Amino acid sequence: MIEYLKGKMTQKNPTDVTVECGGVGYFLNISLHTYSLLPENENILIYTFLQVREDAHTLFGFMEKSEREIFKKLISVSGIGASIARTMLSSLSPGQIIEAITTENVPEIQSVKGIGAKTAQRVIIDLKDKLGEIDSSGQISTLQRNSHKDEALSALETLGYTRKQSEKVVSRIIRNDESASVETIIKLALKNL
Incomplete structure (x- = not known):
């Protein structure tokens, strides 16, 4: 690329x-x-x-890396192609898109030409949990916690645990200790699974 x-x-x-x-x-x-x-x-x-x-x-x-990240996330949604994603970024700022998705504001997303109610709902459902590394100002944040959580969940999946059962345990561990390393999260999760 x-x-x-x-x-x-x-x-x-x-x-x-x-x-x-x-x-x-x-x-x-x-x-x-x-x-x-x-x-x-x-x-x-x-x-x-x-x-x-x-x-x-x-x-x-x-012009901004954060806009490119939002674009890539938008085109990952079924029914949103590159031209609709570009139209969204032309109609709404990256910050407005993030805010509309996180607050589940269907009418705001639906206000973009070419997006109906079902597609707007699909965008919200698919992306609500995936915008963690991009904050509402449109900047890519470096929340270590999110990457640690993702790494720990991937490791636990590799070890044979389902993502659904691991997610609750890992979230609880991170809530108790936000600065926990990936290794610590995995060790504690294995004790609790």
């Missing part, structure tokens, strides 16, 4: 931008949120996401 492009912005439109890097011009699809953050000068660093399909390789550009 192409992590980012750093080069000269040769063309700028509300829906796309062209960035020249090493003599090659890259066409990037962007949201209105990214467009509003584009600098006036020609030099730019823009984060990217490459979507590979049978009929096309499409490059998307984002």
